[in-house]
Amino acid sequence: MKLTVLGSGTLVSGPERATTGFALEIGGQPIVVDLGFGCFKNMQRAGIDFSKVNNLFFTHFEHPDHVNDLSAFIFARKGLIDLGYGSPVQVNIFGGSGFKGFVETLLDAYPSLKKLPFKLTASDLEPYGSKKFGEFSLKTKPMSHAPSSIGMRFEAGRKSVVFSGDTEANENLVELSKGADLLVLECNYGKEPPKFSHLNAEIAGGIAARAKAKAILLSHLLPETEKQDLKKIAAKKFSGKILLAKDLLEVNV
Ligand SMILES: [Zn+2]
Numbered sequence: 001m002k003l004t005v006l007g008s009g010t011l012v013s014g015p016e017r018a019t020t021g022f023a024l025e026i027g028g029q030p031i032v033v034d035l036g037f038g039c040f041k042n043m044q045r046a047g048i049d050f051s052k053v054n055n056l057f058f059t060h061f062e063h064p065d066h067v068n069d070l071s072a073f074i075f076a077r078k079g080l081i082d083l084g085y086g087s088p089v090q091v092n093i094f095g096g097s098g099f100k101g102f103v104e105t106l107l108d109a110y111p112s113l114k115k116l117p118f119k120l121t122a123s124d125l126e127p128y129g130s131k132k133f134g135e136f137s138l139k140t141k142p143m144s145h146a147p148s149s150i151g152m153r154f155e156a157g158r159k160s161v162v163f164s165g166d167t168e169a170n171e172n173l174v175e176l177s178k179g180a181d182l183l184v185l186e187c188n189y190g191k192e193p194p195k196f197s198h199l200n201a202e203i204a205g206g207i208a209a210r211a212k213a214k215a216i217l218l219s220h221l222l223p224e225t226e227k228q229d230l231k232k233i234a235a236k237k238f239s240g241k242i243l244l245a246k247d248l249l250e251v252n253v
């Protein structure tokens, strides 16, 4: 698998970061996990052909920094077909509880998205779920952040990548992350105590240590947070490999 960071920021991102999103290439096929504002542009900057992204997953939809570019993505897929460049391949999007209703409302808000020239399915994933796709499987567990928040574990062959999404520390995250080859953790804060149901770098390191993850990628960074030595703070608790996210970073798993 290959992970590409589409957005390493949060609701206040600064000039160098899009909000939050990742692409995960599995067997040559890209999927997307979250697509906040700026991420759709970064997908194209990373050379990922968005007309081949047919499965998108959202850790929560309540906060625009994770979902804002979904409308841009759908509009562009529609545009490709309308302009005669694209073919009407089905697109499947998945989120936590209430996601299907959110997508219906979103499409309803844009007159241009009411009728699409391709099939779009939106589905709510089970909070404690397990689902098989062609080349990979997905496990989900509820996170502690917003009502629809779910953590996601993707497995392909013998490799695993886990996404915390936004969350505060919780046992589900430790369980979901057990032995993960790469654990993508939100790191809204550095040393300071987290507010609004988020993690800081030290707590993130502690979760990775308890889960015995092999490597972590700290992402979802506020401008104030990234002024701190986040790797050093996380390393107080975690002795594995620690990576710091920046937009367009690629990580082979
Ligand atoms: Zn967020």
Ligand SMILES: [Zn+2]
Pocket (backbone or CB within 6 Å): 060, 063, 145, 146, 166
């Ligand atoms: Zn959030």
